[in-house]
Amino acid sequence: MMDPPQKTQTNLFDVYLRLRPPQVGNTNAEKFLLVEEPEEGDAPTHITLNPPNDRRRAIEKFAFTRVFEEDATQLDLFQGTKILPLVEGALAPHGGDGTDGLLATLGMTGSGKTHTMLGCRSQRGLTQLALDVVFRSIQSNIVDYESTPALEASIRSSDASEANIYPASAFLESIFGDVTAPSRAGSRATTPMIVGPSHTNLTPKLPGKFPASIRLVCQEDDLTRITVLSTPPAQRRKKKQNETSVPQTPVASQRSKLTNNACSPEKHYMAPTSAAKSKILTKRSCLKGDYLPSATPKRPLQRPSALPQMPDISSVRASCDPSAEYAIVISMYEVYNDRIFDLLTPPIKSNATKEYRRRALLFKCTETSPDRKVVAGLRKVVCSTLHEALMVLEAGLHERRVAGTGSNSVSSRSHGFFSIEIKKRRRGRMNGPWGTSTLSIVDLAGSERARDAKTQGATLAEGGKINESLMYLGQCLQMQADLNNNSKPNLRLFRQCKLTELLFTNSFPSSHSAAHRRAPQKGVMIVTADPFGDFNATSQILRYSALAREVTVPRIPSITSTILSGQNTGHFQHHEPSALSSSPNFSPVLQHRPLYHPSGTHSRTFSPVSDTERGTMENAALEIARMADMIDQLNGELARESEARMAAEAHLMSMEDRIMDLEQEIREECYADFEQRLAMEMNRWKASLSLEQERGEAHWDRKAEVLARSVGVVVTAPSDEDDVENENKENVLIENLEQENERLRREVAILKRELTSRTPSKRAPLQERGDLPSSKGDVTSLGGKMEQLRVSNGSPTKKVRRLPPKKWESVPADDDMFG
Numbered sequence: 001m002m003d004p005p006q007k008t009q010t011n012l013f014d015v016y017l018r019l020r021p022p023q024v025g026n027t028n029a030e031k032f033l034l035v036e037e038p039e040e041g042d043a044p045t046h047i048t049l050n051p052p053n054d055r056r057r058a059i060e061k062f063a064f065t066r067v068f069e070e071d072a073t074q075l076d077l078f079q080g081t082k083i084l085p086l087v088e089g090a091l092a093p094h095g096g097d098g099t100d101g102l103l104a105t106l107g108m109t110g111s112g113k114t115h116t117m118l119g120c121r122s123q124r125g126l127t128q129l130a131l132d133v134v135f136r137s138i139q140s141n142i143v144d145y146e147s148t149p150a151l152e153a154s155i156r157s158s159d160a161s162e163a164n165i166y167p168a169s170a171f172l173e174s175i176f177g178d179v180t181a182p183s184r185a186g187s188r189a190t191t192p193m194i195v196g197p198s199h200t201n202l203t204p205k206l207p208g209k210f211p212a213s214i215r216l217v218c219q220e221d222d223l224t225r226i227t228v229l230s231t232p233p234a235q236r237r238k239k240k241q242n243e244t245s246v247p248q249t250p251v252a253s254q255r256s257k258l259t260n261n262a263c264s265p266e267k268h269y270m271a272p273t274s275a276a277k278s279k280i281l282t283k284r285s286c287l288k289g290d291y292l293p294s295a296t297p298k299r300p301l302q303r304p305s306a307l308p309q310m311p312d313i314s315s316v317r318a319s320c321d322p323s324a325e326y327a328i329v330i331s332m333y334e335v336y337n338d339r340i341f342d343l344l345t346p347p348i349k350s351n352a353t354k355e356y357r358r359r360a361l362l363f364k365c366t367e368t369s370p371d372r373k374v375v376a377g378l379r380k381v382v383c384s385t386l387h388e389a390l391m392v393l394e395a396g397l398h399e400r401r402v403a404g405t406g407s408n409s410v411s412s413r414s415h416g417f418f419s420i421e422i423k424k425r426r427r428g429r430m431n432g433p434w435g436t437s438t439l440s441i442v443d444l445a446g447s448e449r450a451r452d453a454k455t456q457g458a459t460l461a462e463g464g465k466i467n468e469s470l471m472y473l474g475q476c477l478q479m480q481a482d483l484n485n486n487s488k489p490n491l492r493l494f495r496q497c498k499l500t501e502l503l504f505t506n507s508f509p510s511s512h513s514a515a516h517r518r519a520p521q522k523g524v525m526i527v528t529a530d531p532f533g534d535f536n537a538t539s540q541i542l543r544y545s546a547l548a549r550e551v552t553v554p555r556i557p558s559i560t561s562t563i564l565s566g567q568n569t570g571h572f573q574h575h576e577p578s579a580l581s582s583s584p585n586f587s588p589v590l591q592h593r594p595l596y597h598p599s600g601t602h603s604r605t606f607s608p609v610s611d612t613e614r615g616t617m618e619n620a621a622l623e624i625a626r627m628a629d630m631i632d633q634l635n636g637e638l639a640r641e642s643e644a645r646m647a648a649e650a651h652l653m654s655m656e657d658r659i660m661d662l663e664q665e666i667r668e669e670c671y672a673d674f675e676q677r678l679a680m681e682m683n684r685w686k687a688s689l690s691l692e693q694e695r696g697e698a699h700w701d702r703k704a705e706v707l708a709r710s711v712g713v714v715v716t717a718p719s720d721e722d723d724v725e726n727e728n729k730e731n732v733l734i735e736n737l738e739q740e741n742e743r744l745r746r747e748v749a750i751l752k753r754e755l756t757s758r759t760p761s762k763r764a765p766l767q768e769r770g771d772l773p774s775s776k777g778d779v780t781s782l783g784g785k786m787e788q789l790r791v792s793n794g795s796p797t798k799k800v801r802r803l804p805p806k807k808w809e810s811v812p813a814d815d816d817m818f819g
C-alpha cells in the first residue's frame with residue numbers, strides 16, 4: 001500500500017477530499033472512484049481511480065490528508081478539517097500577531113463546493129460555522145463598536161487597504177432597507193431564505209419618508225451621509241439587543257423553528273426566494289445564450305427572516321488572547337474574468353451610459369502596506385455580533401455572479417472570497433494600533449466542460465476563463481512537490497492570474513520587511529468530487545491537488561505477441577479486469593493486464609498459419625498499433641487545442657469587456673471634464689456680469705453726482721456707514737430743491753413779464769415787494785436749509801462744502817438785479 005501523505009513544513013495546504021452523494025437520476029452511472037479501506041481506527045486517506053470503459057488506461061491512486069465519504073456531514077467536515085486551528089492561529093491566543101488562514105474548495109462544477117462552504121436551506125456551511133466559532137471564542141473580548149466612538153477612527157487608521165469602513169448597522173440598513181437599490185439578477189444567496197407571508201412584515205420599518213440608500217449615494221461614498229440616513233442610535237441599540245438573541249440554544253432554536261413553521265405555511269417555506277427566482281430567470285436566459293447584463297433593474301433585498309442553526313457547535317471554542325481586545329471586520333469580493341469586484345459595494349450608475357456597473361479593484365501594495373499586496377478600495381463592515389456578520393454575508397452573496405448551466409442549476413461564475421479580518425490590540429489601549437490577521441474563505445468556481453455544461457455566449461466565455469484560472473491554480477499546486485524538494489518557489493507562477501495571486505502571494509514570507517516578518521498563511525483545501533461524475537475532469541483535478549499520486553500502468557500485450565503467444569500455446573486466458581483492480585492483493589507496482597477478449601469465452605484454439613500470412617498479420621498489427629497511437633496523440637492534441645481555443649475566446653471576451661470599461665471610463669472622464677469646464681465658464685460669466693453691474697451702478701452714481709452738482713450740492717462719496725435712510729432723505733431734498741428751483745424760475749419769468757408790461761415809475765425793486773422772496777435771500781435761505789439738514793443728519797462722514805459764491809450771489813445787496 002502507498003505510504004500515508006507526509007505533512008511537510010513547505011506544504012501550502014492540507015488537502016482534504018470530500019465525495020458528494022450521487023445526484024438524483026445518476027444512479028446508473030459507473031462509480032470510478034473507490035475509497036481505500038483505512039487501517040483499524042484510522043480515517044481514510046487514499047482513493048483509487050478506475051477508468052470506466054477503457055481498460056488500457058492507467059489506474060491511479062491518490063493520497064489526501066483525509067477523505068470524507070459520501071455520507072459525511074457538514075459537522076464532520078468542520079471537525080475533521082483543520083478549521084479550528086486555523087481560527088486559533090488567527091486569534092493568536094499566546095500574544096503577538098496572528099497567522100493568516102485560507103480555507104478554499106476546489107472541484108468540478110456541481111461537485112458540492114458551495115454546499116460545503118455555504119451550506120443549504122437546513123444546514124450551515126463551513127463559512128457560517130467558522131464565523132460562529134470566531135464570535136463565540138472572543139465574545140468576552142470583543143469591543144462594542146456602538147459604545148466606543150474612537151473605535152472607528154482607530155480601525156480606519158490601522159487599515160492598509162484604502163478601504164471604506166462602515167459599522168454593520170448602517171451598512172445593513174442601507175442594503176436591506178432600500179427598495180430602490182439595483183441588484184444583479186444572477187446572484188447567489190447562501191442559505192435560501194424562508195419566505196414568510198406578506199403580513200409577516202419582513203421589510204423593516206425605516207425612519208423618514210423614504211430611506212435613502214448608499215446604493216444611490218455611493219458615488220460620494222460618504223460615511224457621514226450614510227450614518228445620517230440610517231436609524232437613530234437609540235433605535236439601533238434596541239435592534240441590536242434583539243439581534244443578540246441569535247445564535248440560539250438548541251432548545252430555543254427548536255422552539256423558534258416551531259414558531260416559524262406555525263406562522264409560515266409550508267408553501268411559503270418552499271416558495272422560491274427573490275434570489276432563487278432571479279436565478280431561475282438567469283438560468284433560462286443563459287441557456288438561451290443571452291448576454292446577462294451586470295446589473296438589472298432595481299429590486300429590493302429582503303432581510304432573511306431566519307437562517308439555519310444546524311449543525312450546532314455551541315460547545316466549540318477556540319482559545320483567544322485574554323489580554324487582548326478584538327474587532328471583526330468583514331469584506332467580500334469576487335474574481336470574475338480575472339478581475340476583482342467588491343461584493344459589498346453596489347454598482348454605480350454611469351453618468352454617461354446610464355448603466356449600473358462595478359469598478360474593478362486592484363491587488364497591490366499600498367502606501368501603508370509596502371511589503372504586502374492587498375485588495376485596495378474595498379468596502380469593509382465592522383460586525384459586533386454573529387448575526388450582523390451573517391447578514392453581511394447574505395448581502396454579499398446576493399451580488400455574486402451565478403448562472404444555470406447544464407451541469408449545475410446554480411453554478412458560481414466567479415471565485416468568491418469572504419474575508420474575516422480579526423483585529424487585535426492590547427486591552428485598555430484606547431487609541432492603540434490594531435494588528436490584523438485574515439481568515440479568507442474561498443468558494444472557487446468549478447471547472448466545466450462546455451459540452452456538458454451546454455453553455456453559450458457569455459457563460460461559455462466565463463467557463464473558459466474559469467478553466468484557465470484553475471489551470472494556473474493546478475500548476476501552482478503541483479509546485480508543492482518542488483517546494484518539498486527544498487527548491488525555491490517560482491513566484492512567477494503565482495502571478496499568472498488574479499486568482500493565484502490572491503491565493504498564494506501571502507503564502508511566503510515577504511522579502512521586503514526583514515524587520516517584521518509575518519508567518520506565511522496556513523491553508524486548508526477541500527477538494528470536492530463526484531464519484532459518478534466526469535472521469536476525465538475529476539482525475540485531472542485530483543492529479544494536481546492530491547498530496548501524493550501513484551500510477552499503475554496496465555501492460556496491454558500487442559496483438560502480434562498475443563497471436564504469437566496464442567500460436568505458441570494454442571490458447572490464452574481471459575481475466576476480468578475488475579477482479580484485478582478490486583483484488584486485495586492489488587499492488588501499486590506495474591501490473592500486467594492480459595488482453596480482454598470481447599467474445600467472453602475463456603479459451604480459444606488457433607490453427608497454425610503460414611509464414612506469409614504470419615508476416616502480413618504482423619505488419620497489419622504493427623500498422624494498427626501505430627494508427628492507434630496516432631489517434632491517441634491526435635485526440636490529445638485536439639483536447640489541448642479546444643482548451644486553448646476556449647481560453648482564447650475567454651480572453652477575447654474579457655478584452656472586449658475591458659475595452660468597454662475603458663471606453664466608459666473615458667466617456668465618464670470627458671463628461672466630468674466637460675462639467676468642470678462648464679462650471680468654470682459659468683463662474684467666469686457670473687463674475688463679468690457682476691462687474692458690469694458694478695460699472696453700471698458707478699455710472700449712475702456719477703450721473704446722480706452731476707445732477708446734484710447742477711442743483712448746487714456736492715455730495716462726497718458715501719462711506720460704508722451711510723445708511724439707506726440718509727440717501728433717501730438726500731434724494732427727497734434734491735427733488736424738493738429741483739421743484740423749488742423750477743417754481744422760482746417760473747415766478748421770475750412771470751415777474752419779468754409783469755415788469756416789462758408796467759410803466760417805469762411803477763417798477764419798484766423786487767425786495768420791496770413783501771409777497772415775493774428775493775432771489776438772493778431765497779438762495780441763501782435754501783443754502784441754510786441744506787446746511788441744517790446736513791448737520792441734523794449727524795453723519796460724521798458726510799461733509800457739506802460751502803461753494804464759492806455764484807454769480808448772482810456776488811451782486812451787491814442793494815443792487816437791484818432788474819434795476
Ligand SMILES: Nc1ncnc2c1ncn2[C@@H]1O[C@H](COP(=O)(O)OP(=O)(O)OP(=O)(O)O)[C@@H](O)[C@H]1O
Nearest residue numbers: 020021109110111112113114115408411412445446
Ligand atoms: N454533500 C452534499 N450533500 C448534499 N447535497 C449536495 C452535496 N454536495 C452537493 N450537493 C448538491 O448538489 C448541487 C450542486 O452543488 P454546488 O452548487 O455546491 O456545486 P458547486 O461545486 O458549487 O458547483 P459550481 O462550481 O457550478 O458552483 C446543490 O444542489 C447541492 O445542494
